[in-house]
Amino acid sequence: MEVQEPVTAAERKLTITPKALIHQKYGPKARYTIEEVKQSVDNGCPGLIIPQQSRSLYRCCLSLPELSVTSDTFTKKKDAEQSAAKMAVEKLGIQSKPTHLTPQEAWNELVARFSILFSDEFLSSSHPLLGHFRVAFRRVGNLYSMIPLSAIAAYDVKVNNLCKIIDPKAESDPLLVFSFIWKAARMSDSVCTTTAGGFWIWKQGPYSPEALELLMNCDLDSMDTVHIEAVRIPHSIEGNIETFSLEFSGNQYYMDEVAQKLDARDASQLLVSRIVGKASSEMRLYFSAPEYAVTFSDSTADVCSNTDGNASLEPLLNKQASYLSGQAIYGDAILVNVGYAWKSPGLFYENVNLCTYYRMLLSKVPDGHYKLSREAILVAELPTAFTARSNWMAPLPRDLLCMFCRQHRFLEPIFSVQGIDSSETAKEECKKMKLTRPAGDQMPVDTDRVSDKPATFKCEVKILSRRREIILECSSGNTYKKEFDAIQNVALEVLTWFSKYFKQLDMPIENLPSFALDHNVRMHPINFCREFELLVSIYRGKQNYNSRKCTSLGSIYKGRFDPNQDNAVILDDMEGDDSGMFPSHGSLTCINYAVTLRSKEEPIKELIESKDEFEFEIGSGSVIKQLETCVSQLSVNQSARFTTSLPSRDLLLAAAGECTKNLSNISLSNCFLEYSLRVLRVTEPMEERLEQAFFSPPLSKQRVEFAVRHINESNLVSLVDFGCGSGSLLDSLLEHSTTLERIVGVDISCKALTRAAKIIHSKLSKNSVLQDSIKSAVLYDGSITDFDSRLYGFDIGTCLEVIEHMEEDQACLFGDVVLSSFCPRILVISTPNYEYNPILQKSSFPNKEEDSEEKSSTTCRFRNHDHKFEWTRQQFEQWATDLSVRHNYSVEFSGVGGSGDVEPGFASQIAVFRIRSNRAEEKLLENRESACPYRVIWEWNHCSSSAV
Ligand code: SAH
Numbered sequence: 001m002e003v004q005e006p007v008t009a010a011e012r013k014l015t016i017t018p019k020a021l022i023h024q025k026y027g028p029k030a031r032y033t034i035e036e037v038k039q040s041v042d043n044g045c046p047g048l049i050i051p052q053q054s055r056s057l058y059r060c061c062l063s064l065p066e067l068s069v070t071s072d073t074f075t076k077k078k079d080a081e082q083s084a085a086k087m088a089v090e091k092l093g094i095q096s097k098p099t100h101l102t103p104q105e106a107w108n109e110l111v112a113r114f115s116i117l118f119s120d121e122f123l124s125s126s127h128p129l130l131g132h133f134r135v136a137f138r139r140v141g142n143l144y145s146m147i148p149l150s151a152i153a154a155y156d157v158k159v160n161n162l163c164k165i166i167d168p169k170a171e172s173d174p175l176l177v178f179s180f181i182w183k184a185a186r187m188s189d190s191v192c193t194t195t196a197g198g199f200w201i202w203k204q205g206p207y208s209p210e211a212l213e214l215l216m217n218c219d220l221d222s223m224d225t226v227h228i229e230a231v232r233i234p235h236s237i238e239g240n241i242e243t244f245s246l247e248f249s250g251n252q253y254y255m256d257e258v259a260q261k262l263d264a265r266d267a268s269q270l271l272v273s274r275i276v277g278k279a280s281s282e283m284r285l286y287f288s289a290p291e292y293a294v295t296f297s298d299s300t301a302d303v304c305s306n307t308d309g310n311a312s313l314e315p316l317l318n319k320q321a322s323y324l325s326g327q328a329i330y331g332d333a334i335l336v337n338v339g340y341a342w343k344s345p346g347l348f349y350e351n352v353n354l355c356t357y358y359r360m361l362l363s364k365v366p367d368g369h370y371k372l373s374r375e376a377i378l379v380a381e382l383p384t385a386f387t388a389r390s391n392w393m394a395p396l397p398r399d400l401l402c403m404f405c406r407q408h409r410f411l412e413p414i415f416s417v418q419g420i421d422s423s424e425t426a427k428e429e430c431k432k433m434k435l436t437r438p439a440g441d442q443m444p445v446d447t448d449r450v451s452d453k454p455a456t457f458k459c460e461v462k463i464l465s466r467r468r469e470i471i472l473e474c475s476s477g478n479t480y481k482k483e484f485d486a487i488q489n490v491a492l493e494v495l496t497w498f499s500k501y502f503k504q505l506d507m508p509i510e511n512l513p514s515f516a517l518d519h520n521v522r523m524h525p526i527n528f529c530r531e532f533e534l535l536v537s538i539y540r541g542k543q544n545y546n547s548r549k550c551t552s553l554g555s556i557y558k559g560r561f562d563p564n565q566d567n568a569v570i571l572d573d574m575e576g577d578d579s580g581m582f583p584s585h586g587s588l589t590c591i592n593y594a595v596t597l598r599s600k601e602e603p604i605k606e607l608i609e610s611k612d613e614f615e616f617e618i619g620s621g622s623v624i625k626q627l628e629t630c631v632s633q634l635s636v637n638q639s640a641r642f643t644t645s646l647p648s649r650d651l652l653l654a655a656a657g658e659c660t661k662n663l664s665n666i667s668l669s670n671c672f673l674e675y676s677l678r679v680l681r682v683t684e685p686m687e688e689r690l691e692q693a694f695f696s697p698p699l700s701k702q703r704v705e706f707a708v709r710h711i712n713e714s715n716l717v718s719l720v721d722f723g724c725g726s727g728s729l730l731d732s733l734l735e736h737s738t739t740l741e742r743i744v745g746v747d748i749s750c751k752a753l754t755r756a757a758k759i760i761h762s763k764l765s766k767n768s769v770l771q772d773s774i775k776s777a778v779l780y781d782g783s784i785t786d787f788d789s790r791l792y793g794f795d796i797g798t799c800l801e802v803i804e805h806m807e808e809d810q811a812c813l814f815g816d817v818v819l820s821s822f823c824p825r826i827l828v829i830s831t832p833n834y835e836y837n838p839i840l841q842k843s844s845f846p847n848k849e850e851d852s853e854e855k856s857s858t859t860c861r862f863r864n865h866d867h868k869f870e871w872t873r874q875q876f877e878q879w880a881t882d883l884s885v886r887h888n889y890s891v892e893f894s895g896v897g898g899s900g901d902v903e904p905g906f907a908s909q910i911a912v913f914r915i916r917s918n919r920a921e922e923k924l925l926e927n928r929e930s931a932c933p934y935r936v937i938w939e940w941n942h943c944s945s946s947a948v
């Protein structure tokens with residue numbers, strides 16, 4: 001499939017500056033130090049330096065994990081930095097400019113490269129290959145001064161790049177690189193190659209003694225014997241992935257040791273992958289050159305790599321190692337982090353254990369980077385929504401998607417943002433308004449709002465394979481006020497879709513396209529399947545294997561918690577008094593937790609993962625379900641425990657860190673996980689934080705007080721609170737004595753209702769005065785757009801900050817239903833005043849440190865990301881006036897927060913409707929059908945106590 005954009009995108013990528021390139025690869029690990037160099041300008045008078053004329057010059061030292069370089073001097077700091085970056089780029093062989101070599105030219109350069117690598121000058125340079133030369137010159141016997149072919153293939157980036165030009169397949173096939181280099185070496189006049197037994201290369205003719213002395217003039221014997229841990233990935237999917245130990249002594253060649261572990265004849269029979277871990281590591285996969293592929297015949301020793309499909313090698317393909325590295329790996333493989341670095345002559349090494357391995361695997365899963373970045377593998381989940389930057393505790397969705405693409409060796413995803421003209425938005429808005437109004441209600445479009453509205457943005461993303469074939473594209477149906485939000489949200493949509501796919505890798509290909517379309521994703525099945533073929537085949541292989549043997553050695557991809565299985569959380573050992581501060585929807589909650597492996601039979605107690613502080617947004621799906629269910633039943637300072645079944649062994653090992661060793665001795669079949677946690681603090685959602693920071697008493701309190709005043713002034717007997725939430729209004733009412741006898745709350749959130757029930761129950765049971773006046777209190781679960789005849793004809797209805805949580809058409813429907821069917825004598829409705837937002841959002845209030853880009857994105861267009869709309873004063877008043885006229889009520893406008901007389905009016909606008917007396921009688925007389933769609937959640941009656 002031909003696609004236009006990727007070419008330009010690729011070009012753009014290739015003309016990137018060296019500094020940007022270094023940044024891409026190293027991020028903050030690249031350290032630039034500028035040094036000022038005073039230089040006198042020759043003014044024609046020797047010895048006379050006129051200060052004014054001396055210019056400052058700058059030199060830049062760039063320090064990277066594996067090497068440092070120092071630039072020449074420049075008049076501008078910027079140029080010095082770019083120059084240093086360019087030097088590093090060249091040394092490291094990361095190309096910044098496309099080389100326009102033809103394959104033939106590349107071939108000639110490859111042959112010529114040997115005369116550079118095997119020269120006196122090379123010995124006095126700095127290059128990771130020199131470690132291999134030192135070993136070679138130390139060797140006695142017939143391998144003296146010989147370098148294994150694989151070392152050149154792995155450590156000289158230029159050689160590698162040339163091979164890729166000769167054949168792009170070299171990118172993913174170390175064996176092909178191996179064969180090219182071997183061929184080229186034999187064509188070069190500068191080097192000799194072995195004719196029998198191994199793939200060794202050495203210089204034709206002698207080196208100068210000075211060069212040799214310079215090279216060997218470093219003390220390596222001082223290196224103690226070291227043991228390092230490595231991981232073996234067997235060729236067969238059924239074999240165990242396990243750790244073992246390698247031993248290196250000062251004089252020994254590490255490649256020999258690795259070769260021995262792989263039963264290869266010697267170091268020259270090894271093949272080495274590219275770096276598979278962090279860029280600054282030397283983590284690579286080693287395997288021995290497949291025998292079938294390597295044939296020697298005395299004079300024409302050749303490596304026959306069947307480049308097309310490697311059909312003969314297929315059975316030898318190590319699928320797991322190949323998937324991990326994105327290169328073709330054959331036979332058993334060893335993952336080890338060892339090698340010579342640019343910086344120092346000594347050997348660099350680090351342990352690799354099962355945890356390292358499974359974390360690398362986890363980082364290939366769509367949500368893997370999210371879990372890893374939060375260091376909460378058994379707790380964190382990719383959130384279902386991007387609400388605000390300040391609530392997103394990990395790399396941004398866009399960055400996560402880029403990482404995912406890099407991990408799978410796709411091109412960087414291509415985002416295209418489309419700004420939607422404000423006039424178009426206005427037109428669409430008009431249409432929508434018309435559609436969502438109940439028939440007959442021709443509310444004029446607010447012209448102010450339309451003309452002031454900035455353009456909105458829509459974003460599309462394309463994902464392309466390395467061959468520039470389109471794998472999939474996604475264009476979200478949603479539009480956003482900010483470009484930034486549009487990009488993050490579409491990236492999250494794609495990640496979410498991939499996550500779903502990774503959990504059902506056995507899905508038949510035919511089902512894929514429609515599964516994708518359900519999520520706004522258009523995929524190209526052939527290209528898609530080609531890219532994920534290896535993964536799918538590993539997954540299927542493991543599934544078969546798993547059914548035979550019960551350890552879920554199987555996949556990290558599948559092994560999450562089964563939502564159907566673990567839904568009900570049973571809380572054990574709840575501790576601590578109810579502090580009355582609850583994590584609510586949209587709030588940031590900070591907990592500490594520990595996850596322990598327990599067994600039903602044995603006294604096993606192995607700590608797998610724990611954190612002193614872990615903060616997450618409630619209601620955005622950013623943690624496993626069970627944890628959220630648990631936390632939402634606790635208040636600050638309370639702690640609890642719950643258990644879950646075991647996730648996959650892979651995931652467990654990725655989480656387990658240092659204790660992976662202990663785990664391998666435990667039979668996991670009877671084990672489960674125990675989570676224990678404590679709620680440390682709760683940061684209320686943006687809206688509440690704003691309201692608290694700006695108003696005293698807080699706006700929410702002022703609203704409630706406004707309603708309570710109205711209720712108590714009028715000697716009312718019955719009250720229904722529409723959308724009562726956690727019962728803040730009912731709670732305040734019960735603070736003092738009241739004339740009310742019947743109180744009712746309705747909401748669709750059972751969580752909120754449960755909380756309301758707790759609060760009201762404790763108020764009522766503690767206060768005997770209240771017990772005398774309140775005859776009944778009921779909480780219903782139901783939608784306030786549905787009529788329930790049990791709530792008909794109350795003295796007062798309240799609906800505080802609820803309508804903006806409903807779609808606009810639903811809010812309008814509620815207005816009609818409440819005044820035509822519920823018919824309260826008085827109705828109080830409050831909702832935010834949109835015009836007040838700039839005041840709230842402009843001023844910064846004490847928050848976490850945020851950089852400027854982040855700051856701009858924290859301000860969502862409404863006060864709360866759960867708001868579906870916010871109305872201007874005109875919109876609200878128009879709506880309420882029309883409504884009152886239709887249903888024969890009067891209406892008055894008021895508000896809290898700020899002043900009604902000063903622009904832009906109250907922060908919260910309030911309408912108070914009163915039934916017109918003549919209508920009241922008529923309405924009461926009407927014969928109503930009884931309808932009871934609401935479900936009683938909690939009930940209090942005068943004499944009896946509560947029932948659930
Ligand atoms: N009135 C409360 C809660 C406001 S938050 C207070 O002032 O504190 C908004 C509430 O409206 C939420 O609890 C939400 O669950 C509820 N809500 C939203 N749509 C609803 C609907 N259709 N029916 C009933 N409640 C609804």
Ligand code: MG
Pocket residue numbers: 801802804805864867
């Ligand atoms: Mg609200």
